[in-house]
Amino acid sequence: MEAGLHDRLHREPTTKAGIVHLGLGAFFRAHGAIYVAEAGGWGITGVSLQSPGTRDRLKPQGWAYTAVELGPDGEKPQVVTVLRDVLVAPEDPQAVLDAMAAPDTHIVSLTVTEKGYCHEPSTGRLNRDHPDIAHDLENPLPRSAPGFLVRALALRHAAGQPPFTVLCCDNLPDNGRVVRGVVGELARLIDPALADWIETNGAFPSTMVDRIVPATTPADLDRLEAATGTRDEAPVMHEPFRQWVIEDSFCGSRPAFERVGVQMVADVTPYEHMKLRMLNGTHSSLAYLGYLAGHETIADTMSDPVFAHFVRRLWRDEIIPALTPPPGEDLGAYAEALAARYANPAIRHRSWQIAMDGSQKLPQRILGTIAESRAAGRAVPGLTLAVAAWMRYASGRDERGAAIEVKDPLAPRLAALWRDDPAQTVAGFLAVAEVFPPALRDDAGFAANLTAALSGLVRDGARAMVAGVEAVG
Ligand code: CS2
Numbered sequence: 527m528e529a530g531l532h533d534r535l536h537r538e539p540t541t542k543a544g545i546v547h548l549g550l551g552a553f554f555r556a557h558g559a560i561y562v563a564e565a566g567g568w569g570i571t572g573v574s575l576q577s578p579g580t581r582d583r584l585k586p587q588g589w590a591y592t593a594v595e596l597g598p599d600g601e602k603p604q605v606v607t608v609l610r611d612v613l614v615a616p617e618d619p620q621a622v623l624d625a626m627a628a629p630d631t632h633i634v635s636l637t638v639t640e641k642g643y644c645h646e647p648s649t650g651r652l653n654r655d656h657p658d659i660a661h662d663l664e665n666p667l668p669r670s671a672p673g674f675l676v677r678a679l680a681l682r683h684a685a686g687q688p689p690f691t692v693l694c695c696d697n698l699p700d701n702g703r704v705v706r707g708v709v710g711e712l713a714r715l716i717d718p719a720l721a722d723w724i725e726t727n728g729a730f731p732s733t734m735v736d737r738i739v740p741a742t743t744p745a746d747l748d749r750l751e752a753a754t755g756t757r758d759e760a761p762v763m764h765e766p767f768r769q770w771v772i773e774d775s776f777c778g779s780r781p782a783f784e785r786v787g788v789q790m791v792a793d794v795t796p797y798e799h800m801k802l803r804m805l806n807g808t809h810s811s812l813a814y815l816g817y818l819a820g821h822e823t824i825a826d827t828m829s830d831p832v833f834a835h836f837v838r839r840l841w842r843d844e845i846i847p848a849l850t851p852p853p854g855e856d857l858g859a860y861a862e863a864l865a866a867r868y869a870n871p872a873i874r875h876r877s878w879q880i881a882m883d884g885s886q887k888l889p890q891r892i893l894g895t896i897a898e899s900r901a902a903g904r905a906v907p908g909l910t911l912a913v914a915a916w917m918r919y920a921s922g923r924d925e926r927g928a929a930i931e932v933k934d935p936l937a938p939r940l941a942a943l944w945r946d947d948p949a950q951t952v953a954g955f956l957a958v959a960e961v962f963p964p965a966l967r968d969d970a971g972f973a974a975n976l977t978a979a980l981s982g983l984v985r986d987g988a989r990a991m992v993a994g995v996e997a998v999g
């Protein structure tokens with residue numbers, strides 16, 4: 527059966543990798559990897575920073591896998607053959623460093639999720655108390671993504687090689703600047719001369735990435751096998767839409783991204799803000815409120831008219847007024863396109879999956895809009911309700927008292943903040959400095975609105991509160 531997938535492959539002549547990618551999850555395999563494959567001439571060495579599962583499933587397939595487009599009018603499978611090798615960092619960190627330090631490597635790209643940068647989400651600074659950072663300061667064989675970047679850059683520096691471009695593909699604001707910051711800080715603690723060299727010669731372009739990629743399920747594998755007659759143990763599922771905006775500031779060569787629809791621009795910031803606040807901000811809002819209301823996926827949540835109305839209201843009244851549109855973008859049209867993407871019934875994107883790691887996501891997705899709007903005197907009742915829903919969710923109990931499996935690096939600390947008195951719960955959460963910026967921590971009006979929203983969630987439930995959001999204040 528595995529031979530079947532091989533047989534369907536039309537391998538490009540074996541190009542050298544050129545790109546090492548840290549964090550070989552479904553998102554990168556359904557987004558960046560496809561653009562690189564289409565651009566041609568480049569291959570990718572994938573690195574799993576945690577577990578061997580993806581490598582073990584891809585290896586018997588010769589690193590090939592199927593990317594399945596889930597459109598309203600059916601499924602379109604495509605075999606992707608851009609991976610040249612997959613390494614598992616904990617098994618052999620030296621092999622990962624060697625690949626990153628190889629003269630043929632020009633780009634190290636990353637999708638390691640928000641928490642993978644070991645930074646403090648509210649400030650963007652390196653978290654020196656992070657156990658992996660403490661480890662990587664002392665050991666030449668690292669564990670963290672910043673550790674791998676710094677140690678590999680050190681090898682290149684020592685060998686007289688130029689640095690690689692660090693291409694961050696995670697949903698962080700100014701993601702290039704954040705990575706430059708954590709890499710610079712860690713490098714300086716290890717070797718100030720190295721930090722100076724990186725500062726002068728390194729490149730950390732910011733990017734905006736977008737494609738909805740729900741987790742692959744066992745049912746997806748069976749359906750794909752029935753449709754194609756070939757068993758693929760590691761396919762990825764994605765929506766038709768995709769967008770990639772990259773700041774065109776590489777320090778070495780790069781694939782011809784502009785030929786395959788990537789927008790190469792001088793300033794990514796307005797695109798990042800638009801996407802993080804309009805897409806990810808409402809994704810998280812729908813995830814917490816929808817989960818509490820008993821909706822399993824984003825599409826299910828959108829099929830509830832109360833939520834479909836709520837999300838449009840969030841865009842129109844709360845998010846768009848705080849945004850500067852990127853050149854040529856119509857934010858109203860962008861919102862309508864998002865509503866259609868969310869409603870795609872072929873995409874079963876679980877609210878639970880999006881709800882993960884809220885402490886790392888809320889600052890750039892929701893809290894920035896809230897802080898700017900409050901400073902400008904604009905009311906944000908819907909986003910305030912979403913933050914209260916996150917608090918309720920993080921308590922670990924749903925509206926029926928059933929346990930929620932909360933995945934978040936701060937999960938135990940957040941759960942312990944829950945009190946019977948909503949005002950006390952809100953005060954406890956607002957004091958979490960990693961999440962809330964000072965402007966919101968010290969904002970008594972915001973605390974009062976959050977308390978009202980949380981009391982309402984406890985008393986009336988999420989759906990009723992979403993229906994009555996105008997009244998939250
Ligand atoms: C989602 C994102 O899981 C999440 O938090 O909001 O993965 C989202 O699907 C992508 O950013 C879409 O580009």
